[in-house]
Amino acid sequence: MQVVTENEINWPAALRASDSADQAAAVSELRGLLHAGLRVALNGRSDVSEAHLEDFAQESLLRVLDRLDQFQGRSKFTTWAQAIALNVAFTELRRKRWQDVSLDALMADGERITEPTMIADDAFGADEDRTHLVKVLRSAIENDLTPKQRAAIMGELREMPFDQIVELLGTSRSAAYKMLHDARRALKQRLLEAGITGADIQNAF
Amino acid sequence: MKPEDKRLTSEQVGSIVKMLSLTRDREFNCGECLQHVSEFAECQLANKPVGEIIASVEQHLALCPECREEYEALMKILKAGQ
Incomplete structure (x- = not known):
């Protein structure tokens, strides 16, 4: 099966062709490529049916056409389009898996991380340096993070999809990513202030 | 529920620590990735060296399991097309 073709044609031009027959042919060919790629990528998943593949291919096609102006030619067009198709498909599959989780549950989970029992002193064994790291980390989570930051971190630890965290927090993807990034930077800064270096962190494993 | 049942596993605590070790002041978000x-x-x-900009993709993939999952699926497609 040939899933990704060499970039022999100028896809953006073909997809914008003024001749409606040429444009329709390019759109149809791209849809076929996206469908074939999704079939390879999602092969073996019990939660993906033929109908899902059709829906994902169609939704991906629309997304790619909508973002044509963002293609900068640094990779093959088909690779760029497949990346978008996979993002569409996996986002939807993750959303279905986590759709019943509520913000209240996520916030409660996030608050629980501050409970003394949540992170055991001996999480990395009885080594004194590691125990110190865990204590500083636990204190930083409790004192330096906002409730939403704690909730977002707990969501990540529970392997909740980022899009689901974004939706539950009622914010944008960029705002949620900044929230998490700021949280990680705050925790890292606290560790550094406690004399725990990057090397110490890596040696904790 | 027993208190120990609510504990984060050592793997989860390790995940936090690993996230911190990989944290940079400037990072790609999922959209940039x-x-x-x-x-x-x-x-x-192609085993080609990556430039400075797309090296940020590698750093983001190390931190973001969802983008990593999509990247691995993309590699599966590209390898199937070889």
């Missing part, structure tokens, strides 16, 4: 991941994947497939 998606914009550049196709170039990164093609470099990886």
Whole structure:
């Protein structure tokens, strides 16, 4: 099966062709490529049916056409389009898996991380340096993070999809990513202030 | 529920620590990663060195399991097409 073709044609031009027959042919060919790629990528998943593949291919096609102006030619067009198709498909599959989780549950989970029992002193064994790291980390989570930051971190630890965290927090993807990034930077800064270096962190494993 | 049942596993605590070790002041977010991941994947497939910008993709993939899952699926497609 040939899933990704060499970039022999100028896809953006073909997809914008003024001749409606040429444009329709390019759109149809791209849809076929996206469908074939999704079939390879999602092969073996019990939660993906033929109908899902059709829906994902169609939704991906629309997304790619909508973002044509963002293609900068640094990779093959088909690779760029497949990346978008996979993002569409996996986002939807993750959303279905986590759709019943509520913000209240996520916030409660996030608050629980501050409970003394949540992170055991001996999480990395009885080594004194590691125990110190865990204590500083636990204190930083409790004192330096906002409730939403704690909730977002707990969501990540529970392997909740980022899009689901974004939706539950009622914010944008960029705002949620900044929230998490700021949280990680705050925790890292606290560790550094406690004399725990990057090397110490890596040696904790 | 017993208190110990509520504990984070050592793997989860390790995940926090690993996230901190990988944290940089300037990082790609998921949208920026998606914009550049196709170039990164093609470099990886061809064993070509990655430039400074798309090296940020690698750092983001190390932190973001969802983008990593999509990248691995993309590599599966590219390898199937070889």
